Amino acid sequence: xxxxxxxxxxxxxxxxxxxxxxxxxxxxxxxxxxxxxxxxxxxxxxxxxxxxxxxxxxxxxxxxxxxxxxxxxxxxxxxxxxxxxxxxxxxxxxxxxxxxxxxxxxxx
Amino acid sequence: xxxxxxxxxxxxxxxxxxxxxxxxxxxxxxxxxxxxxxxxxxxxxxxxxxxxxxxxxxxxxxxxxxxxxxxxxxxxxxxxxxxxxxxxxxxxxxxxxxxxxxxxxxxxxxxxxxxxxxxxxxxxxxxxxxxxxxxxxxxxxxxxxxxxxxxxxxxxxxxxxxxxxxxxxxxxxxxxxxxxxxxxxxxxxxxxxxxxxxxxxxxxxxxxxxxxxxxxxxxxxxxxxxxxxxxxxxxxxxxxxxxxxxxxxxxxxxxxxxxxxxxxxxxxxxxxxxxxxxxxxxxxxxxxxxxxxxxxxxxxxxxxxxxxxxxxxxxxxx
Numbered sequence: 312x313x314x315x316x317x318x319x320x321x322x323x324x325x326x327x328x329x330x331x332x333x334x335x336x337x338x339x340x341x342x343x344x345x346x347x348x349x350x351x352x353x354x355x356x357x358x359x360x361x362x363x364x365x366x367x368x369x370x371x372x373x374x375x376x377x378x379x380x381x382x383x384x385x386x387x388x389x390x391x392x393x394x395x396x397x398x399x400x401x402x403x404x405x406x407x408x409x410x411x412x413x414x415x416x417x418x419x
Numbered sequence: 420x421x422x423x424x425x426x427x428x429x430x431x432x433x434x435x436x437x438x439x440x441x442x443x444x445x446x447x448x449x450x451x452x453x454x455x456x457x458x459x460x461x462x463x464x465x466x467x468x469x470x471x472x473x474x475x476x477x478x479x480x481x482x483x484x485x486x487x488x489x490x491x492x493x494x495x496x497x498x499x500x501x502x503x504x505x506x507x508x509x510x511x512x513x514x515x516x517x518x519x520x521x522x523x524x525x526x527x528x529x530x531x532x533x534x535x536x537x538x539x540x541x542x543x544x545x546x547x548x549x550x551x552x553x554x555x556x557x558x559x560x561x562x563x564x565x566x567x568x569x570x571x572x573x574x575x576x577x578x579x580x581x582x583x584x585x586x587x588x589x590x591x592x593x594x595x596x597x598x599x600x601x602x603x604x605x606x607x608x609x610x611x612x613x614x615x616x617x618x619x620x621x622x623x624x625x626x627x628x629x630x631x632x633x634x635x636x637x638x639x640x641x642x643x644x645x646x647x648x649x650x651x652x653x654x655x656x657x658x659x660x661x662x663x664x665x666x667x668x669x670x671x672x673x674x675x676x677x678x679x680x681x682x683x684x685x686x687x688x689x690x691x692x693x694x695x696x697x698x699x700x701x702x703x704x705x706x707x708x709x710x711x712x713x714x715x716x717x718x719x720x721x722x723x724x725x726x727x728x729x730x731x732x733x734x735x736x737x
Contacts, residue, residue: 347699348641370492370702372528372558378599385558387528388492405599408554411642413600 340364340393343414345373345386348406350414357396357418364393373412377404478584481509481519481546482629484666485686487555488537489527494702495710498527498688502540505687509544517583519546522666522684523553523594523631529564538568552577553631553667554594578609580616587620589613591630593645603632603645610650617654625660633665635674635681638694643668652679668700685713 338360344351345367357363365375367386375383375392380402383392396402396418406412483505490498509519521541526533541548550569557565557576566577573579576592591613593603605613617626628634634651636644645651655661661679669691674681689702690713697703705713 348701349699369699370494372555376599384560385528403599407597408558409642410597410599410601411640 338362338395342366344368345406345412348373348409348412350404350412353413354415354417357416359396359399359418361418362393362395363416364391366391372408373406374408375404375414376407377402377416380404382407478586479514479516480583481516482522482664482684483509483519483541483687484522484631484684485524485553485669485688486521486537486541487524487527487686487688488540489530489533490688490702492689492702494689494704499536499540501710502537502687506540506543509546516546519544519548520588520590520629520664521548521550522629522664523551524555524666524686525550525553525565525569526558527555527688529556529558531559531564534564534568549581549588549590550577551590551630552592552594554597557595574612575606575609578612586625586627589616589626589628591628591634591651593630593632593634593648598646601646602636602639602642603630603634603648605630605645605647605651610647610654613651614654620658622657623659625662626655626658627662627664628655629664631665632667633672633681633683634663637668637672637683641694641700643694643700655679 339357340362341355341357341364343355343363343365345365346369348369348371350365355363365383365386367373367388367390370388372385372387374385375381375394381394381404385408386392396416399418402416402418404414404416486502487498488502495501509516519541525537552565552569566573570577573590576595578590578592580587580589582588591605591609593605595604596606597604628651630645632645633643634645634648636648638644652661652663659678663679663681665681665683666686668683669686669689670683670693671685672681672683690705690710691700692703
């Protein structure tokens with residue numbers, strides 16, 4: 312019978328080895344929702360290679376636009392838009408239809 | 420839900436426009452006069468005013484707004500149906516208006532079928548319609564459907580002017596090139612055109628300026644205003660009669676400042692909440708029985724010699 316402790320140790324070891332590499336082992340997908348003309352959370356911090364997915368829950372269409380970086384199509388109710396961040400930096404974005412709606416993705 | 424806001428400071432103002440608001444159907448404006456009477460004008464100007472007054476008499480036109488054809492959410496599952504009801508009311512009017520202006524958001528998602536449906540219904544009024552776009556009319560990927568259909572003879576994103584019965588009408592576009600964190604936007608090119616358009620005009624000529632988003636600041640927290648609207652209004656300083664007609668906020672609001680009357684029309688599709696009374700400006704769901712009561716009739720009278728505007732809202736039902 313294999314002892315649980317020993318098994319746990321070997322997994323941790325494997326993870327540590329993998330994390331030494333330059334490419335991220337496991338890119339995350341971070342969700343941002345649009346409710347009541349608001350991006351929630353208004354600011355997210357992600358790692359290079361991560362993807363942010365915006366989903367519109369309003370009865371009114373919205374867009375997600377980061378000037379010169381990315382631009383969604385018009386998102387009708389329950390439509391989503393995803394963008395994968397390949398370089399670090401601060402990505403301010405807004406809804407081009409309702410420009411008082413703003414948000415930020417920080418990529419580290 | 421009318422906002423009756425008077426900033427006239429007791430000055431004598433002329434009231435050139437008589438307006439009957441059908442909240443939910445359209446706004447009927449009747450020009451019943453048209454010249455300042457107490458500005459100490461020289462005789463020649465007075466004569467010109469008299470001519471302008473005679474010319475400007477008897478003009479009746481409609482405003483319709485925010486049809487949102489294609490909208491089918493709980494706040495009104497049949498926006499096309501309520502547009503049709505509005506059009507039926509217009510068809511039944513005892514006095515045929517000279518024309519209609521549509522202050523934008525004809526469609527909900529700028530789909531060809533939505534524009535087709537809107538045209539099919541609105542054309543039944545047999546009225547000339549002068550359109551300006553709302554942000555919902557520029558959502559197609561190539562941003563071309565609105566301009567193909569409504570942009571003939573317009574400049575830029577669709578602005579233009581025309582004269583009718585001595586009144587100068589200016590249709591503006593404030594829904595493109597919006598900046599992050601900002602409000603509606605006219606832009607430098609359009610403002611330069613407007614300056615030229617107004618240059619040399621008699622200050623006694625009544626001006627009606629219309630655009631989708633309010634040109635005055637209604638509620639910036641919800642984006643209800645136009646970043647550079649003040650610059651357009653500055654160009655109208657000195658004109659004796661200015662009327663600014665907008666849509667976008669799906670409710671009647673009115674404000675008078677000096678010689679400028681600001682008015683927003685209701686939607687034919689769905690109501691939106693009064694500023695700050697809901698978490699967002701999104702469509703306001705009310706009980707079915709109440710929808711048409713919000714789409715009631717209001718009359719607004721501008722009468723020569725009256726100090727204040729009379730606003731009377733009469734619901735269609737309930």
